[in-house]
Amino acid sequence: MNNKILLNPPKNILNIFYKKEFILFLVLILLIIFNSQISPYFLDLYNLIDSTFLFSEKAIIALSMTFVIIARQIDLSVASIIAVSSCVLGYTTSIGLPTFYVISLTLFSGGVCGAFNGFIITRYAIPSIIVTIGTMSLFRGLAYSFLEDQYYNKFPDIVVKLGSDYLFGYIPYSFLTFIILTLCFAFVLHKTIIGKRIFAIGNNPDAAKYTGIDVDKYTFVLFTMNGIFSALASIFLSGRLSSVRPNIAFGWELQIITMVVFGGVYIYGGSGSILGVFISIIILGMLSFGLGLLNVPGVGIIIFTGLLLIISIGLPSVIKYFRNQNE
């Protein structure tokens, strides 16, 4: 029998409506319309561009975190890794090392933290949630014990430039980096065998192992990468803030995870897309921006984010419940 079968189900326009990414896209459009009605400042191009500063650093980490979550893991220590690597950034600058070493050591410190996570998780087979709860404290604690109540405010010029300046005067470097990384991550996840393996690991780690995939190696690398990208984000962040205290990026892990999960990535792994996460980041960024224009305090935005996270995951259950009632 040699009947070729279709690659995809017959093109039914209605199918698009069920895709998570489309729903997110609709939400984005609605949000833009809503926001622009609410505030005249919203659609101002410069304002919009500037608003990206607030989320670009988190967004970079969210991309890497997407891989981690798809692989059925979670990393609560990212914000603490930012704290550690910003300390390294500040310290190496303060002792006068050349810029190249400053940046390399910063990235390296993030990698070391991530590798530490990866090591404990794979070597002792301990769930990542509890390990990263521990390292969350350990890393930030190290930053606290190192800095105590001091702070760094001197960084290499390039760092300051990366964090707060624009390419060609228009495009913030941090946002640009985020866009470029989005394309890279999307390519790796959806077009390479690395991505296929990550999906396999996330859906069924045992089956993946039996298929010859080195689950431990991938896990270790994913956590190390998460550390490196956290360090990268800390470079942009430090450059933007120009001041690093040990409580830097406090609470960021929740926001980053929200960006990922809200983008349709299943928290228990195995499915999700970079496109979904990208749209989710834009939505959440615009939401914060819009609320900010309305003078809602930062705290309100945090509460809103928490609620949004719960609702976005809880909603399908509610819908399923009502659908079952109707049957």
Place this chain on the structure above:
Amino acid sequence: MILKFIKNRDFILFTIIFIILVAVGISNPNFVTLKSLSDVLTDTSILIILALSQMIVILIRAIDLSVASNLALSGMLISLLSQIYPDLPLIFFILLSCGIGTLLGLFNGLVIAVLKVPFIVTTLGTLSIYRGLIYFVSDGKQVYSHEFSDSFLSFIHVRFLSLTSLFWFAVCVFIIIYILLNYTKFGRNIYALGGNPEAAKYIGINENRYIIAAYVLSGFFAGLCGYLWVARYSVASTQIAIGFELTVISACVVGGISVMGGLGTVTGCLLGALLIGLIRNALPAIDISQFWQLAISGAIILIAIIINTKTEQRKEKSIMLEKD
């Protein structure tokens, strides 16, 4: 027989506590006076209560990350109320605090059990939501000690048998949870549910009910601690107990409560909390700055959980006969 006793986890914890007392006592004799130790016990009481209630949640393979925010919010709400009506009876404030905590815990339970939102996401979310609500209700302002009534603040400092009533609260909670987990069907079913959720369903254990119950209990005790914390430190603010949930979890982990569920003793949890509390108090006594607290906390969680994992490791069932 003796070897088994020595390997017993509770005994080991007890020994470690003893060793630390001795070691610190040598370098700082003031630490081991009756007064100082009684202070340590008082200081650790809230941690004990929260660890014991967190234990119930961890036993069913979940975690409640929102306890500290719950505590802070409950505490703030009753403090604001006491600003307006300072003369209400103390028992009213305590019960109200517990009630608020219970509702916050119920919310967690319902979202997890009914809406099927994973506990990680839910409690991470409520951790922020509850903490944020504190800002809203208090406008970011604090409630200071002089604004509380005397009865509100002084009760926990009353001493029975030279130990504060705060400590006796912890003792009562210990007894209640000990009986609950060891002498009631509910408690034994919690162990079963955590140990083998699939099998538990066959036995007729309603998983959803137990999830909700566990989070309600966790919330109830968090609410209680809301009152206790505010009364002890004589201040209610948006910052209280930030990050404390990590200390609570570390106490459970050190106490031998397995994150895989279904394993862990109440006495172990108590000892774990005592050990963590002791370390927190011992550090300043030997001149280690408070800035190290967080790092040490994290290191302890990691070390404890690695040790737990190694001892829990299911010894591969032996297939071969002994003689072969």
Place this chain on the structure above:
Amino acid sequence: MFLIPMKLELTNISKSFPGIKALNNVNFYLKQNSVHGLIGENGAGKSTLVKILCGVYQPEEGKIKINQKEVNLDNPKVSLRFGISAIHQEPVMFDELTVMENIFIGNHIIKKNNFIDWNQMTKKSDEVLAALETNIKSSDKVKSLSIAQRHIVQISRSLAQDADIVIMDEPTAALSQKEIQELYKIITNLQKQNKSIIFISHKLDEILEICDEFTVLRDGGVVSADLISNTSKNELISNMVGRQINQIFPKKKVEIGNEIFVAENLFKKTQFKDISFNLKHKEILGFYGLIGSGRTEIMKTIFGINKFDSGKLFFNDQHVHIKKPLDAINLGIVYLSEERQNLGLTGTMSVKDNLNLAMLEKNSNYMIVDELKNLTTAQKYKDKLNIKVSYWSQLAQNLSGGNQQKTVIGKWLATKPKIIILDEPTKGIDVGSKSAVHEFMGELVNEGMSIIMISAELPEIMGMCDRVAVVYKGLIRKILDVSETSSEEILSYASGE
């Protein structure tokens, strides 16, 4: 008119699930004190029936009567109250709790003040264990018990619950001959204590030996029900299958070549020792033994999932080191686990991706997925195995059980293996499909592959294998030439004699 009272009557029971009618107008009558065999292929509806009796499912139609009174078994607790207790094939146990707690789980003895009465429970637990004449102690933690012992704890649980109706689901699957005889004694014991037993087994010899009456299910309906004395094994088989099975083992004759794989003195502490055997080209080598005898552990180690402490492996006369599954796969050795769903299929990935999962490197260019090669591979094996799928992006978890299994097999065949290790390939599969699997195995060796087959079914071993290694408690007792041995001989080695 029945002279013996009816303990349990099911009349016109029907139960459907999306897309399938699991039970269709089933009548089932269990007499008091009888051992009633429930027979049927997998998918015939046995487990649905059991779940209805246990209160896990509710029937859409039909009545249930216990002691001639109609009842509604709405949930497991109700079912327990009516005296129905099930002993599952996979013991429902709580490893970290003691034997006593496992016996009383869900059914604790409580004092007047609603607190648990540990003293009474210990006493009763000791009594029940003594009645079964076992040396398991109430205070033992279940995680230290063997499978046979766990079955005994399950039976103790039923006794402690004062169950009148005891359902036993494949209770002898993991037991040695001696333990099986002891189980039979226990069953007779239970009958004397006025219990009625529903005995589910696919070992027809066992049914004929121990049961008083039987019911045969096929495709959700009752095909026949009668006294055991009124039937025969062949009649049972033809009722189960609905047709005459003549040729159950269609193995074509192949020329067996030279040895291609040798295992020498494999040893792993507490798991297995002195494991030495060879595999010849185009041969089917069986590994027979009871559940828990160590066969899977040996194969998992050869495949690289676990490490062994000492020993050597040779492939085509070359000393090879297999440290992880990828090493084995690269050599051409693949392993199909008995837990087909858990260890084989990646549910949320498409069928196309599943088929290519072991071929990722080969079907790619510098790590980038080559869609064309993927499609070609997927198409080839879909056709070869006749996998029913409408479009490539269909998620593997949405396929039927049989097609899922084919997908897993397809994944491995795509790697063009030389040695295939099959772990219980027909476990839980109905007689009709078993035959298809065997035929398929025959094709594989014909095409030049060699097979190691782990099986606990003697007829399958006798029919399909050229040689069989008999394993008991981690040791190979004997390697026999199938054509020169008998079922009895294999069985006695497997039981440790």
